[in-house]
Amino acid sequence: MARIEVPMPQMGESIAEGTVLKWLKAVGQPVERDEPILEISTDKVDAEIPAPASGTLVAIEVQEGETVEVGTIVAYIDPEAPPSSNGGAPAGEAEEAAPVAAKAVANGKRAVPEPAETEAPVDQGPAQPVAATAPTPVVRRIAEEHGVDLAQVEGKGHAGRVTKQDILAYIESGKAAEAAAERTAPTPSPPVAALAPLAPEPAKAAPPAPSDFWKAFYGQVQHPEFPMCEGDRVEPMDKIRRLTAEHMVVARRIAAHVHSFIEIDFTAIDQVRKENKKAWEEQGARVSYTAFVAWAVARVLREFPHLNGTISGENIIYRESVNVGIAVDLDPGLIVPVVRDTDHLSLLGVGMKIIDLAERARSRQLAPEEIQGTTFTITNPGVLGTVVGMPIIPKGTSAILGTGAIEKRVVVIDDPVTGTDEMVIRKRALFSLGHDHRLVDGADSARFLSRLKQVLEEFPADA
Amino acid sequence: MSAVAGLAQAARRGAVATALPALVVRRLGRVDYREALVLQEELVAARRSARIPDTLLLLEHPHAITLGSAADPAHVLIGQEERTALGITLHDSGRGGGVTYHGPGQLVGYPVLALEEPRRDLHRYLRDLEGALIDALAGLGVKAERAVGLTGVWTACSKVAAIGVRVSSGWITSHGFALNVATDLSFFGTIVPCGITDRPVTSLERELGRAVPMVEVEERVAGALATRFGRRLA
Numbered sequence A: 001m002a003r004i005e006v007p008m009p010q011m012g013e014s015i016a017e018g019t020v021l022k023w024l025k026a027v028g029q030p031v032e033r034d035e036p037i038l039e040i041s042t043d044k045v046d047a048e049i050p051a052p053a054s055g056t057l058v059a060i061e062v063q064e065g066e067t068v069e070v071g072t073i074v075a076y077i078d079p080e081a082p083p084s085s086n087g088g089a090p091a092g093e094a095e096e097a098a099p100v101a102a103k104a105v106a107n108g109k110r111a112v113p114e115p116a117e118t119e120a121p122v123d124q125g126p127a128q129p130v131a132a133t134a135p136t137p138v139v140r141r142i143a144e145e146h147g148v149d150l151a152q153v154e155g156k157g158h159a160g161r162v163t164k165q166d167i168l169a170y171i172e173s174g175k176a177a178e179a180a181a182e183r184t185a186p187t188p189s190p191p192v193a194a195l196a197p198l199a200p201e202p203a204k205a206a207p208p209a210p211s212d213f214w215k216a217f218y219g220q221v222q223h224p225e226f227p228m229c230e231g232d233r234v235e236p237m238d239k240i241r242r243l244t245a246e247h248m249v250v251a252r253r254i255a256a257h258v259h260s261f262i263e264i265d266f267t268a269i270d271q272v273r274k275e276n277k278k279a280w281e282e283q284g285a286r287v288s289y290t291a292f293v294a295w296a297v298a299r300v301l302r303e304f305p306h307l308n309g310t311i312s313g314e315n316i317i318y319r320e321s322v323n324v325g326i327a328v329d330l331d332p333g334l335i336v337p338v339v340r341d342t343d344h345l346s347l348l349g350v351g352m353k354i355i356d357l358a359e360r361a362r363s364r365q366l367a368p369e370e371i372q373g374t375t376f377t378i379t380n381p382g383v384l385g386t387v388v389g390m391p392i393i394p395k396g397t398s399a400i401l402g403t404g405a406i407e408k409r410v411v412v413i414d415d416p417v418t419g420t421d422e423m424v425i426r427k428r429a430l431f432s433l434g435h436d437h438r439l440v441d442g443a444d445s446a447r448f449l450s451r452l453k454q455v456l457e458e459f460p461a462d463a
Numbered sequence B: 001m002s003a004v005a006g007l008a009q010a011a012r013r014g015a016v017a018t019a020l021p022a023l024v025v026r027r028l029g030r031v032d033y034r035e036a037l038v039l040q041e042e043l044v045a046a047r048r049s050a051r052i053p054d055t056l057l058l059l060e061h062p063h064a065i066t067l068g069s070a071a072d073p074a075h076v077l078i079g080q081e082e083r084t085a086l087g088i089t090l091h092d093s094g095r096g097g098g099v100t101y102h103g104p105g106q107l108v109g110y111p112v113l114a115l116e117e118p119r120r121d122l123h124r125y126l127r128d129l130e131g132a133l134i135d136a137l138a139g140l141g142v143k144a145e146r147a148v149g150l151t152g153v154w155t156a157c158s159k160v161a162a163i164g165v166r167v168s169s170g171w172i173t174s175h176g177f178a179l180n181v182a183t184d185l186s187f188f189g190t191i192v193p194c195g196i197t198d199r200p201v202t203s204l205e206r207e208l209g210r211a212v213p214m215v216e217v218e219e220r221v222a223g224a225l226a227t228r229f230g231r232r233l234a
Helices: A100-107 A139-146 A164-172 A175-183 A210-221 A239-253 A266-282 A289-303 A347-364 A442-458 B002-011 B032-047 B080-086 B122-139 B185-190 B204-206 B214-229
Strands: A004-007 A016-021 A036-042 A045-050 A054-060 A068-070 A073-078 A257-265 A307-310 A315-318 A324-326 A376-379 A399-401 A407-414 A420-435 B022-029 B053-061 B066-069 B089-092 B098-102 B104-110 B146-147 B149-154 B159-170 B171-181
Touching: A036 A073, A045 B122, A045 B149, A257 A442, A266 A289, A266 A347, A266 A420, A266 A442, A289 A324, A289 A347, A289 A376, A289 A399, A307 A347, A307 B146, A315 B032, A324 A347, A324 B080, A324 B185, A420 A442, B022 B214, B032 B053, B032 B104, B032 B171, B053 B214, B080 B185, B098 B185, B122 B149, B122 B159, B122 B171, B122 B214
Parallel strands: A045 B159, A324 A376, A376 A399, B022 B053, B066 B089
Antiparallel strands: A004 A073, A016 A036, A016 A068, A036 A045, A054 A073, A257 A420, A307 A315, A399 A420, A407 A420, B053 B104, B066 B098, B104 B171, B146 B149, B149 B159, B159 B171
């Protein structure tokens, strides 16, 4: 069974993404070629997207309100399937699809089929498809923000659809507050079992699914605008910048940030490097200081599950895997590829993995799963000379280690032979641990750093 | 005068009447927002089936606040009672963009065009509208420009025209622009225009320091649009 892909079309050279505003057709409904099946929004333009072929809409991949890049498959049309017989065909059958429109995206710029001759179904009264009466994302957002049950709002739009005006009028009328007050009585919340399998008794107060929660939070990130002056250059943020900006604001807002510092002596590590340098070179490998730190962190994290976990709703998730993320400077931009199961790798293995990830990060060749699943992050501002940093803890984790510049310093040590104070020159660096005080207390952080210091300063020769 | 502008003037005189497709301008005076929505829907359908040529509606709305698909309801700063007292109506619009205000003294333009290649590009359409308005304003003695990343037409640091459009299937355009000619700008205090909090709104009258007849602005805007889109005014 061949299914035809419906990609987010490229409706202009400089258009990189679009937001699905409204589905005009529901899964299982018949569609005619060139008939509008959805509305998208990009910048100040709303646009209707026609079906690339006739058939049955068998799957909707991108929901209303979601923004996706141009070329992303938003739906599948089956030219042979009878209407509403099998709504959601399994996604696995997409391989042999005839991607008419997708090919257009690949070959050139335009994936927009020829002008439609049919009317938008939204203009037709009684034969209204279900999706067309569904409220728009904006209406739903207003409803969520004001705690309004949309079923209570009288829709005055097409086919009884609740328009923005309807809901605004409803809220202003004060009915919303009354209804909300009635509903504050206990409401059953969705199960959260999948959220925290390790928690003995997952608490019951996690109303929205996690993805919705984060979506709502990201939706609230609004960067204030500022006046421009003559000669200023203004350009839109690229995707990485935008995601970073949103992530940092949200992460900073959620976690209770505290930073602790410790100084690490690199004498033992230098010793290991010196001893193994030749062997590593023969294998064509390099083991950076960051690799040493990541290797040690992964082992120490096993002893400190809090730092490898996160608060999730009313629960704490202790992660089974230790996946250390390494912040990589793309200049401009930042990305954090992840070394999976870091605690299972040898020092050499960690070193090679980091180099591989960093190189592919810089050439933009990372797979999506290579930047997901980090349970603890290491960032290395020291590589550029910074003495110490106070990094933001990535969301969904509880700690981040910042490694400062490794410099030769004069330090006072006990002379191992005479037992007297002695000044020596040592390579040392300041490490900072940003930790989420909701989960990791100051003493935990101190114990973690002390243990890490111990491992690094007495680095095992057989790592 | 550029060759293109000269061509447009010639086009207006009918000298090259057969060379370019027509743009029919309909001046409607003051029209209720909702009526204009219905009219546009009809014209879009008619344009799609080629029953009418490209059409430009020029009109004014009574006081109205309209919400685009990206509008944040929090950007409407006054409640129902206050709106009623001020005679302002609130509307869902079906165009892209945020919240805007329409009212007397503002020239609203709704081009219902069938876009052809290479103009089948949503960004290009926005830039073409901006360009036409900038040309029209230049003809009236106001230097205006685009602001990168902020759709609309801007003088030194203020917004003089707002843009929000819809492209229906078949690349038929509707909605369009709102150019403040002699708008009472205090009404913009009832909203956060397009979600932009720190850049004031201005009008042609304020920029020029004198009144300009609406009909003169209409002429300029219609001419500039025809030129920009390679149409002859009809």
